[in-house]
Amino acid sequence: MMTLTDEVKREIGQHFVFGFHGHEVSEDIKTLIQDYHLGSIILMKRNVHDAKQVRGLIRQLQTIAKEAGHERPLLIGIDQENGLVSAFSSPTAGTQFPGAMALAATGSVDIAFDVSAATAKELKMVGINWAYSPVADVNSDSRNPVIGVRSFGDNPADVARYASAVARGLTSSGVAPSAKHFPGHGDTHIDSHLALPRIMKSKDELKRTELVPFEHLVQGINPVASVMIGHMALPGLTGDDTPASLSPVVTKELLRKEMGYDGVVVTDCLEMDAIAVPLQGGCGVEEGAIRSLASGIDVVMVCHTFARHIGSIKATYAAVESGRLNFSDLVEGGKRIARMKETFIGGWSEVLGEESDDAAFEEAWKSLKAGNTELSRKAYQMSSTVVRGKDKLPLKLVEEAKVVLFTPAIESLNKAVDDADGVLMDAAGRLRNTAGPSYLALADQVQKRAKTRHVVYSPNDIEVKGITADVGAVIFVLRNADRSVWQTQYLDKVVEACKAIPVVLLASCGPYDLAGRADLRDRTAYVASFEFRREAFEAFVAVVFDGLEGPGRVPVGL
Structure with a gap:
């Protein structure tokens, strides 16, 4: 049995990313930061009114974390793929840029890089430091209901080129990218929001298609900062119908050991029905949190429900206490999270240093948006x-x-x-x-x-x-x-x-x-x-x- 000290609870809190509701700091998210030591937050469209509001919201969240004794600032993530999934884009917030398939239609990896770097500048300017992008799925099944034009296409080599350009663009402007949905969500016509897709491919077949873009992203001199694991079953790889996000074969053996990846690994949201609903093959959010951490995941994502946030952390407490979860594994994952925070956030002085006045921010924001609007127009015309x-x-x-x-x-x-x-x-x-x-x-x-x-x-x-x-x-x-x-x-x-x-x-x-x-x-x-x-x-x-x-x-x- 392991004793749940304050130090242990603080470590566990670093392994979750939660969402909340509203344009202002809610009591729920304040409780999660203060009492449960939450290390990362995902913002969604429901949290975004305009750039000034998001900037102020994030500053409040970081202040709460600092005052609660967090060693490092919060990772603030967002689904900003551009295109159809653009949580920060609106006339009053970020620029609307083309998404993956439209960028690939331009025929220019330089445009893909420029668009992603420009997106990251906007995110960074308001305090967002983690983007759940690029989509590295190869859209090999045109019936795919959840990927489609969110993919760069159906050619693995092309997807690798454009996904890598997006990852480099985000990184160049100080935002951590997250390649998704490992090991590949493209060859299915089932939506994992609604049920568990089964991709009936062997490991060799996956290597020829699905894994090609991810190999480009996780290997080499500058591997992508993080990888998101999807909710799909790959029985030809794992031997059973365990979702990839809960499978040690996928994370520990394939991604870590065989592909040599040592960056942060995060789940897709566990409130998707593929995990959350037992009738769809899921095990429930709280149990899913334990299984994903046991499989080698560093950060568990739960986007919506406060009761499930609390339940997931408390279930993890119990699993660590009983020995079901190896705490030393969490500590190793915590080191990866800390490295990503150091690289893309820095310390408290970087997030809570001297704050420019609202007028100066709005002038700088207006200038940035003007240039990005012109880039967006050019990119859409080319696509x-x-x-x-x-x-x-x-x-x-x-x-x-x-x-x-x-x-x-x-x-x-x-x-x-x-x-x-x-x-x-x-x-x-x-x-x-x-x-x-x-x-x-x-x-x-x-x-x-x-x-x-x-x-x-x-x-x-x-x-x-x-x-x-x-x-x-x-x-x-x-x-x-x-x-x-x-x-x-x-x-x-x-x-x-x-x-x-x-x-x-x-x-x-x-x-x-x-x-x-x-x-x-x-x-x-x-x-x-x-x-x-x-x-x-x-x-x-x-x-x-x-x-x-x-x-x-x-x-x-x-």
Whole structure:
């Protein structure tokens, strides 16, 4: 039996990263820092109002930690992949930059580096020092519901090049990257937010695809600062259905011993159903925390629920007391955490030194944002890809001709992308706005170029709406139509109704919408933007109406 001294409890607290709710310091997170010695915090969209607010919030959190006797400052992490998963990006906070597949579409690792370095400068300026990025998953299954355009593509070597550029960019501006989701979440069509995916590949097969990017990231002169382990079963590697995040075969044997990695290893959030819900194959959050630490994980992530935060730490106390968890292993992991803190944070003087006044911060922030906004515009323009039908662009409209813009009714995409805080959904889970804010922004952009009729089409629509004699062109938007086949069914009716009217198709998320639809090749122009973001749509409109086009390419085989 081991005695739970204050020193032991302080060590255990360093092995967790927890989230909290609200734009201000909550009593819950204060309790976790003061009484349970929590060493790391994850901020989410629910914590971000604007840059000034986040800066003040983080300073308060660090002050609480210092006054509570923490030896080192807190790691402050955030899901900032850019693209669809951008917890810090908003008009009042960080710049919206292209995500992985869009960056790969530019064909430039230099752009990927520059975008990531610029992102990290913004994060660092407000006190965030850990980004859960880059996504190093190879999107080898186009049906993947949780990775998709969050991946750089389906070629392992290309994913390795771009993921490495992102990691280097973040590191260059003082933010610790975290390559995810080891050993690879790309070859599955199951969402680990909802159930446990099983990837039926042998170790040799994993080495040829999934592990290629991670080998680039964890080996070499400057290995990535941290790696996030995913919630997927790999029975061909481990011999059973134990999730990777709980498997010593994955962390201790493969990542540590065979690949030689000695940086920080963190779990994906244990509140995902693959771990949290026994009916989905999980063991529960508290038990998951013990098993992940026993498997060689350094930091356990639990994002949402205070009771589970307390429960996970208390379960770890009991496991250390009973000898189920080897405390000396935790100490070794604690040294890795301390090294990362020293490298990317420094000491208390770095996080709580002289604070510039608000006016000076806001001026510096304004200047940084101005430059980053221009970089974002350039990157989105370079990523916009005319997949086919270049001869049909730009649109040539006669005066007074209308453009009909068809956008799909919004459906839930996945829990990594969907708004978790009820902004898009009401309490009953119903969509508040079936057009979606991004598609309303697209309609505004098109309206600036031509008289526009905006039609939101849905799975229940039978008759084509909006095609009248004064229509000069149609822009038809798809969002993952390879899974939501009702979109292409409606598209077929629109194309039939248009006859001689030009039709431009926009792939507004994954580029797989029209795989196998060669019959549309001669009838339409097809443009991929990879993200349903206002910034991506601005670039699309420039392509369609001005003929502006960068070197965009589709970074997947179709």
